[in-house]
Amino acid sequence: MSESLHPIGQxxxxxxxxxxxxxGVWRYLRSLGCDSHExxxxxxxxxxxxxxxxxxxxxxxAARSYLLRVAKHQxxxxxxxxxxxxxxENIEQVEEFWNRHASNQHGARSGQDKQRDLIDTLRHCLExxxxxxxxxxxxxxxxxxxxxxxxxxxxxxxxxxxxxxxRAKQQLKQCLDDxxxxxxxxxxxxxxxxD
Amino acid sequence: xxxxxxxxxPLLEELLGGxxxxxxxxxxxxxxxxxxxxxxxxxxxxQSGLSQAATPASQDDNLADGRGLSDSRVMVARRRVRRARQxxxxxxxxxxxxxxGVLVGAGWLLWQAGDWNDGxxxxxxxxGDTAAQEKNKQGQIEKHGGRDxxxxxRAANETLGSSRDNRLPGGMGExxxxxxxxxxxxxxxxxxxxxxxAPRHVTPIERPSLAKSDAEIVERVxxxxxxxxxxxxxxxxxAATDSEWCRRTYLQLLGRIPTVDEVQKFASRRSxxxxxxxxxxxxxxxxxQSETYREEFASYWSARWANILVGQAGGMSADSPIDRxxxxxxxxxxxxxNRPYDSVVRELLTASGSNRPEAEDFNPATNFLxxxxxxxxxxxxxxxCQTFLGQRLQCVECHTHPTNGWEQDTFWSMNAFFRQIKTxxxxxxxxxxxxxxxxxxxxxxxxxxxxxxxxxxxxxxKVAYPRFVDGTEIPRSGKLAQVDRRQELAQLVINSDLxxxxxxxxxxxxxxxxxxTTPVDDMGPHNPPSHPELLATLADDFAASGFDMRRLMRWxxxxxxxxxxSKITDGNLADDPSQGQPLFARYYSRQMEAEQLFHSxxxxxxxxSANGGIIASGxxxxxxxxxxxxxxxxxxxxxxxTLDGTVSQTLLMMNGHxxxxxxxxxxxxxxxxxxxxxxxxxxxxHLFMASLSRKPNKRELKAIDEIIQTRQHEINKALQxxxxxxxxxxxxxxxx
Numbered sequence: 001m002s003e004s005l006h007p008i009g010q011x012x013x014x015x016x017x018x019x020x021x022x023x024g025v026w027r028y029l030r031s032l033g034c035d036s037h038e039x040x041x042x043x044x045x046x047x048x049x050x051x052x053x054x055x056x057x058x059x060x061x062a063a064r065s066y067l068l069r070v071a072k073h074q075x076x077x078x079x080x081x082x083x084x085x086x087x088x089e090n091i092e093q094v095e096e097f098w099n100r101h102a103s104n105q106h107g108a109r110s111g112q113d114k115q116r117d118l119i120d121t122l123r124h125c126l127e128x129x130x131x132x133x134x135x136x137x138x139x140x141x142x143x144x145x146x147x148x149x150x151x152x153x154x155x156x157x158x159x160x161x162x163x164x165x166x167r168a169k170q171q172l173k174q175c176l177d178d179x180x181x182x183x184x185x186x187x188x189x190x191x192x193x194x195d
Numbered sequence: 196x197x198x199x200x201x202x203x204x205p206l207l208e209e210l211l212g213g214x215x216x217x218x219x220x221x222x223x224x225x226x227x228x229x230x231x232x233x234x235x236x237x238x239x240x241x242q243s244g245l246s247q248a249a250t251p252a253s254q255d256d257n258l259a260d261g262r263g264l265s266d267s268r269v270m271v272a273r274r275r276v277r278r279a280r281q282x283x284x285x286x287x288x289x290x291x292x293x294x295x296g297v298l299v300g301a302g303w304l305l306w307q308a309g310d311w312n313d314g315x316x317x318x319x320x321x322x323g324d325t326a327a328q329e330k331n332k333q334g335q336i337e338k339h340g341g342r343d344x345x346x347x348x349r350a351a352n353e354t355l356g357s358s359r360d361n362r363l364p365g366g367m368g369e370x371x372x373x374x375x376x377x378x379x380x381x382x383x384x385x386x387x388x389x390x391x392x393a394p395r396h397v398t399p400i401e402r403p404s405l406a407k408s409d410a411e412i413v414e415r416v417x418x419x420x421x422x423x424x425x426x427x428x429x430x431x432x433x434a435a436t437d438s439e440w441c442r443r444t445y446l447q448l449l450g451r452i453p454t455v456d457e458v459q460k461f462a463s464r465r466s467x468x469x470x471x472x473x474x475x476x477x478x479x480x481x482x483x484q485s486e487t488y489r490e491e492f493a494s495y496w497s498a499r500w501a502n503i504l505v506g507q508a509g510g511m512s513a514d515s516p517i518d519r520x521x522x523x524x525x526x527x528x529x530x531x532x533n534r535p536y537d538s539v540v541r542e543l544l545t546a547s548g549s550n551r552p553e554a555e556d557f558n559p560a561t562n563f564l565x566x567x568x569x570x571x572x573x574x575x576x577x578x579x580c581q582t583f584l585g586q587r588l589q590c591v592e593c594h595t596h597p598t599n600g601w602e603q604d605t606f607w608s609m610n611a612f613f614r615q616i617k618t619x620x621x622x623x624x625x626x627x628x629x630x631x632x633x634x635x636x637x638x639x640x641x642x643x644x645x646x647x648x649x650x651x652x653x654x655x656x657k658v659a660y661p662r663f664v665d666g667t668e669i670p671r672s673g674k675l676a677q678v679d680r681r682q683e684l685a686q687l688v689i690n691s692d693l694x695x696x697x698x699x700x701x702x703x704x705x706x707x708x709x710x711x712t713t714p715v716d717d718m719g720p721h722n723p724p725s726h727p728e729l730l731a732t733l734a735d736d737f738a739a740s741g742f743d744m745r746r747l748m749r750w751x752x753x754x755x756x757x758x759x760x761s762k763i764t765d766g767n768l769a770d771d772p773s774q775g776q777p778l779f780a781r782y783y784s785r786q787m788e789a790e791q792l793f794h795s796x797x798x799x800x801x802x803x804s805a806n807g808g809i810i811a812s813g814x815x816x817x818x819x820x821x822x823x824x825x826x827x828x829x830x831x832x833x834x835x836x837t838l839d840g841t842v843s844q845t846l847l848m849m850n851g852h853x854x855x856x857x858x859x860x861x862x863x864x865x866x867x868x869x870x871x872x873x874x875x876x877x878x879x880x881h882l883f884m885a886s887l888s889r890k891p892n893k894r895e896l897k898a899i900d901e902i903i904q905t906r907q908h909e910i911n912k913a914l915q916x917x918x919x920x921x922x923x924x925x926x927x928x929x930x931x
Contacts, residue, residue, distance in 0.1 A: 030205035
């Protein structure tokens with residue numbers, strides 16, 4: 001049973017709702033292919049849509065699922081108006097990742113805290129990569145270098161640079177999942193016994 | 196956005212690329228509050244909690260529709276809401292009445308004490324006290340009465356901080372916007388506050404001093420223009436005659452036609468004098484530099500620049516907040532002393548103090564902002580960009596530019612520079628004072644990162660921070676002690692290439708009739724200039740000259756293009772600016788501007804003073820121009836004029852008091868001609884010279900002889916009729 005900030009059924013403070021879930025919604029939209037500005041717009045639209053009517057507390061996990069669902073519909077509507085479609089494969093895996101990494105199944109830290117910690121965890125995971133992998137990713141995401149520039153800097157071919165970064169990203173995802181698993185185990189261990 | 200990994204890539208962009216998620220709390224809550232204000236009925240219905248997200252599994256549209264509750268519960272809830280609302284209305288009305296009495300009494304006492312009132316008392320939100328607007332907004336929310344959505348946005352309201360302090364007990368209303376001395380720096384008089392001690396964040400750029408001579412610059416202008424003719428296979432018109440050139444030069448530099456003496460003096464000079472100076476250069480230098488014309492030159496250009504800054508109608512009516520006389524006085528001094536234009540721009544953008552001379556902190560330069568400070572300083576933003584940068588951003592206030600891709604963000608980022616000011620007014624008719632203050636941000640939640648909100652067409656609120664049109668950002672603090680946004684803006688404007696380009700373009704249009712772009716204040720990728728290289732070069736030279744307006748005038752008036760005849764020939768027929776980009780293969784004829792017409796007719800109605808200077812009374816000029824030009828009162832601050840070739844203009848020219856004065860037998864040129872010992876024919880020739888700067892041709896002389904023969908018994912009246920006809924001719928009113 002997920003723990004909520006308010007008793008179930010009580011009216012939710014909009015400010016608290018936004019503060020709790022905005023980062024999760026924004027990141028989810030980014031995962032669906034939005035750039036940061038579009039994600040910002042759609043996050044705002046999502047909360048405005050949801051808060052058109054008073055929003056009653058339903059538990060944090062349920063609220064998050066609901067918000068992500070609304071956000072996805074907002075994006076689908078927008079893409080439909082643009083005559084485009086969402087170009088993300090394995091959308092179920094994306095949703096599963098965000099459900100896992102923002103969930104609060106065991107009453108540990110709130111989803112808000114987890115979202116805040118996620119980037120710290122990613123930084124930690126990044127530091128665990130090989131120097132070449134770190135260099136490749138920093139050149140790509142910090143300096144916006146092309147694959148060819150990265151390949152040249154590392155003395156490998158463009159295809160090798162692509163493989164290097166793909167492997168590095170898989171390692172990062174695995175690292176995040178492992179860390180999440182440890183957190184969940186820790187939370188389970190810390191949970192007071194029902195006996 | 197092509198992410199190879201949809202999850203890790205965005206996270207890495209966040210971690211390494213600095214694309215952090217925004218805090219949207221304040222924006223969402225503000226938008227909700229606005230929605231509450233605009234849709235009270237809908238929100239009233241929702242107060243009952245009828246519509247709620249019952250289940251996350253349902254479609255979001257369904258969730259928002261309020262399904263799942265019985266109709267009876269709906270009706271009961273609505274009745275309850277209605278009763279509550281009625282009760283709140285009665286209570287609000289009673290309390291408001293009593294508070295109104297208290298406020299009227301307090302206001303009367305303050306007025307008696309001669310205290311400053313906030314200008315927004317008289318002008319509503321017109322003068323841009325954003326904090327007061329936020330307070331008003333919150334007050335209105337309270338007045339709508341305790342709805343759920345308002346209660347739940349309490350957190351946002353509390354971020355407004357001191358706004359609560361202004362509310363009267365009971366939360367049913369609030370004090371009228373007041374002087375928020377808590378929010379401002381100690382209020383020093385205008386010129387002192389301009390010397391704000393905030394650190395400067397934009398470094399002045401160093402421009403190389405101008406190494407080229409005027410002759411070299413003019414030569415380059417001629418070459419580039421001639422290249423255009425060659426490329427388009429156009430033959431330029433012949434050179435204008437001396438009298439044509441002389442007439443247009445007096446009109447463009449002094450705002451009036453030349454007298455007969457002035458035309459003859461110029462015509463009688465050799466092309467090159469003993470020192471080898473060209474006669475046209477001699478006349479230009481005489482008009483812009485000599486003591487003889489100093490006052491007249493400054494008077495005309497101050498009035499003309501005031502037109503650019505506050506419009507022709509700005510300050511012309513009794514109820515206008517602008518003190519046009521003071522503004523023109525300020526500009527008069529600037530033109531008389533030939534002050535660098537960039538320093539004038541800086542003073543106009545950063546002026547603080549009162550706009551009228553009776554105030555101790557009088558600063559005439561404030562009249563530019565006084566004229567444009569509307570709600571949220573939107574007009575000031577648009578006007579400053581249009582005037583100094585040659586860019587029309589006003590449409591971008593509401594939507595993306597239809598052709599050049601400028602986004603709303605561009606406008607509002609510029610608008611953020613104008614948010615540290617507010618206006619105050621002493622009494623209903625006192626001077627208006629521009630005061631610097633800390634800007635707390637649109638949400639009022641602190642000045643450290645003072646943002647401006649704007650709403651996109653889809654209803655989404657966005658934030659903007661001060662950022663110049665070229666993308667240069669300054670620190671976001673709204674505290675004057677940390678960042679003086681107007682000072683930074685002024686430096687950015689002066690550093691920008693757009694300032695000299697916009698000025699050159701405007702001046703070129705003044706002298707040649709058409710600018711490098713049409714209109715001159717709408718430059719940008721959507722409206723490329725006809726001669727981009729020439730515009731850029733002239734702008735660079737103008738900036739390098741130290742923004743010397745007189746030199747710029749000299750370069751343009753001595754160019755070949757300016758000196759061409761206005762006649763359309765087979766060779767230059769293709770040069771039609773109304774059909775395409777101008778080639779300047781002839782001088783483009785156009786109707787005199789209102790100022791030029793006024794000065795010319797006034798001069799003809801006067802007996803010229805011995806010192807040669809002819810300066811019309813400023814009050815008379817304002818009165819006449821106020822009659823022919825009116826403000827449209829729209830967002831663009833556009834104006835309408837009766838000098839547009841319509842019946843109004845015809846009547847004004849035929850029967851207006853200016854025309855009556857100029858054609859009076861007992862005054863001005865006509866009086867002098869009648870009293871002279873010239874023959875009737877010589878008198879007519881003199882009238883031609885006085886009005887058209889030329890002698891009559893054979894056909895005209897023949898007609899005149901016939902008139903004189905048939906009206907021998909009333910020769911003076913015949914001369915008066917001829918004079919009237921000359922002044923009502925197209926040739927007189929057209930600058931050609």
